[in-house]
Amino acid sequence: MLDKYISTGKKATRDGFGAGVFEASKKNEDIVVLCADLVGSLKISKFIESYPERFFQVGIAEANMIGIAAGLATSGKIPYTTTFANFSTGRVYDQIRQSVAYSHKNVKICASHAGLTLGEDGATHQILEDIGLMKMLPGMTVINPCDYNQTK
Numbered sequence: 001m002l003d004k005y006i007s008t009g010k011k012a013t014r015d016g017f018g019a020g021v022f023e024a025s026k027k028n029e030d031i032v033v034l035c036a037d038l039v040g041s042l043k044i045s046k047f048i049e050s051y052p053e054r055f056f057q058v059g060i061a062e063a064n065m066i067g068i069a070a071g072l073a074t075s076g077k078i079p080y081t082t083t084f085a086n087f088s089t090g091r092v093y094d095q096i097r098q099s100v101a102y103s104h105k106n107v108k109i110c111a112s113h114a115g116l117t118l119g120e121d122g123a124t125h126q127i128l129e130d131i132g133l134m135k136m137l138p139g140m141t142v143i144n145p146c147d148y149n150q151t152k
Contacts, residue, residue: 008148014112016151018043021080021110023152025051032072034058034065036083042112044082062087063095069107070099079107085114086127093133101137109134114144 025031025047033047034056048055058065062083069079081088088111089096100107114130134140145151 011148012043013145013148013151014041014043016145016148017082017110017112018046019148020152022047022050025054028078029054030076030078032056032077032079034069034072034079034081036060036062036065036081036087038083041084042082042110063092066092066095066107066109067099070095070103070105073100073105073107080110081107082110082112085111085130089130089133090127096134097137101140104139 021031021033021044025033032054033044033051035042035044036058037060039045039048039057044055056065056068058068065081065083069081072079088109096109099105100109111130115126115128131142131144134142
């Protein structure tokens with residue numbers, strides 16, 4: 001099995017996210033991306049350049065982003081929300097619970113910089129309970145990739 005291993009070098013998981021969402025969006029025009037003011041950090045510039053009409057910059061308004069994503073899902077779109085883990089789960093737990101999980105909406109909540117990885121930004125940007133919060137919601141699937149390839 002290891003003979004099929006292809007090293008991608010030292011690429012960050014967030015690079016894998018940007019590449020993966022771009023690749024998936026080429027195959028499915030219903031994919032839209034919402035971002036909470038972190039385009040550079042989440043590596044989605046290629047998606048934006050190719051599909052500007054499918055990109056929504058909501059600014060630092062994560063709760064609104066989840067509400068918008070739920071509305072887009074209701075109309076048949078497949079929204080991917082993007083921000084740091086603390087802001088995509090902890091700060092907007094109520095909106096996820098009510099508007100996504102209990103309503104069975106097809107929203108992809110994509111988070112980067114989980115745990116203590118944003119150490120230099122302090123406790124306001126860190127979260128340890130994000131996986132636990134999401135795992136207890138009905139219909140929620142949590143995927144925690146370990147590298148670029150798994151994230152892509």
